[in-house]
Amino acid sequence: MSTPLPPERAPLRTLPAFMRFWYARLAGTTGNQMLMVALGWQMYDLTGSAWDLGLVGLLQFLPALLLTLVAGHVADRHDRSRILALAMAAQTVVAIVLMLATHGHWASRWLLLVLSVAVGTAKAFQMPAQQALVPSLVPASALPRALAFSSAGMQAAIVGGPALGGFVYVAGADVVYATCAACFIAAGVLFLRIGHPHVPPPKEPVSLRTVLAGFQFIWQRPVVLGAISLDLFAVLLGGATALLPMFAKDVLHVGPWGLGLLRGAPAAGALCMSLVLTRWPISRRVGHVMFAAVAVYGLATMVFGVSTSFVLSLVALWVSGAADMVSVVIRQSLVQLETPDAMRGRVAAVNSIFIGASNQLGEFESGATAAVLGPVGSVLLGGAGTLFIAGLWFKLFPDLARRERLTERA
Structure with a gap:
């Protein structure tokens, strides 16, 4: 009978919580990359303005800049897997609204800009929780491999997501948004199934410090x-x-x-x-x-x-x-x-x-x-x-x- 490998030497695929996280991050990043391709293309199709294209990126970056410190504090006080699931849920709502607006021909410049802010806000809470969760899913000695493997999935999504979004866009922007929503839902479910026990930190009042x-x-x-x-x-x-x-x-x-x-x-x-x-x-x-x-x-x-x-x-x-x-x-x-x-x-x-x-x-x-x-x-x-x-x-x-x-x- 073979002796099981210790956790730090076991293949990453034998760590179920981490693999759920990996698949969730892959699905979420792919959905976000597809969303960005469709959102940018649709904005340019509506307005023909390079300025508006720049605004889409800026309005996603500003919430991340303004809310990240608050989001980091939230990630240390609450269950990080649930924060990630909520971030996926918020992006699902954005994708569904865009799908309905596109299908019903009521998408507008202002709607796309407002939803860009919503995406940026969701990502502001997603990023700190996502980074902070990994070390609690794998042994310390396996962390470098886990981070490299996680980065491989993210880079694959960054390379493949826009290409997939552009390919699906041929069938219509609403089809892209529906696909994005499916990716976000899958990611949210996987984040909830990580099963990571949240240990609340010692209670201390919220302050600037x-x-x-x-x-x-x-x-x-x-x-x-x-x-x-x-x-x-x-x-x-x-x-x-x-x-x-x-x-x-x-x-x-x-x-x-x-x-x-x-x-x-x-x-x-x-x-x-x-x-x-x-x-x-x-x-x-x-x-x-x-x-x-x-x-x-x-x-x-x-x-x-x-x-x-x-x-x-x-x-x-x-x-x-x-x-x-x-x-x-x-x-x-x-x-x-x-x-x-x-x-x-x-x-x-x-x-x-x-x-x-x-x-x-x-x-x-x-x-x-x-x-x-x-x-x-x-x-x-x-x-x-x-x-x-x-x-x-x-x-x-x-x-x-x-x-x-x-x-x-x-």
Whole structure:
């Protein structure tokens, strides 16, 4: 009779709660990606305005920015799987309203904008609870593999969701919204079936101090602060996504098909690397590996900046996505393992703010420097800046740089 593997060595598929979470996240992310494709296309079809397209994105980002700290506090005080189920329920209602409005020909610009706010509000509560739930579903030693496997599902949904949404849109926007609603319902049911026992934290009155406790926790722990801020500045400086249309048209001389491949290349690299990390997790010299991954990300960005070959540009973006995934998995694992469960929601909320700020401000930084230096100069400066930040942070956060294992107890 064979001896069962200990939880930390067992295949992730044998952990039923985590697999329900994984399938739920896959369904929810796919539904959200399809919803974004249909919502953007329908808005442009209704108004023909690029400004309105920008408003759709802005009105989803603002609730996340304004409510994330409150959402993190909620995630630490209430059952996280139920919060996720409620977030899926809210997005289901949005999808059903859009389906009915489209089918009944009463969809309008204002309706789409209001529902964009609703989606952003639901996601503001979803993200901290989602990040904080994973460590309670798997043993600490299996967390890096779990995060890599979870990222693989998310990247697959990010790559496949828009393509599926565009394909289904041929049958009509209402069909896309109905499919989205089915995805959200499936995700909500799976979240409710996780069966994770919620342990309420010690009762304390809600105050500004408790809401902002995540910032204080991060500030007092150099390893956590260094990991989160390194990612913030690396993405802020090194991202080239906003400039891809300029590179596709003016540098690489390819059409929309080429732009689509360029946009998908980083996600494809991240997906491949997440699958590798699921099978072979990083267990030694994690600090050095993380800094090396950020440096590779910066170098790949610079290669993309100077490339005039479409194939080389695709490879550089693929490498940048793969390197970024290494950094993401190590950073998330370190942050989650260094944070007690009662604080994970608030720390995840702060992390979400940093990620959102780096993405949004990074696009602005790329556009502003490109206006002065041109697209190639902007990307080269950003890649060089990422390398500088990696070297500076290596000196400023020696405990992070010397970190041998993800958990000091290992």
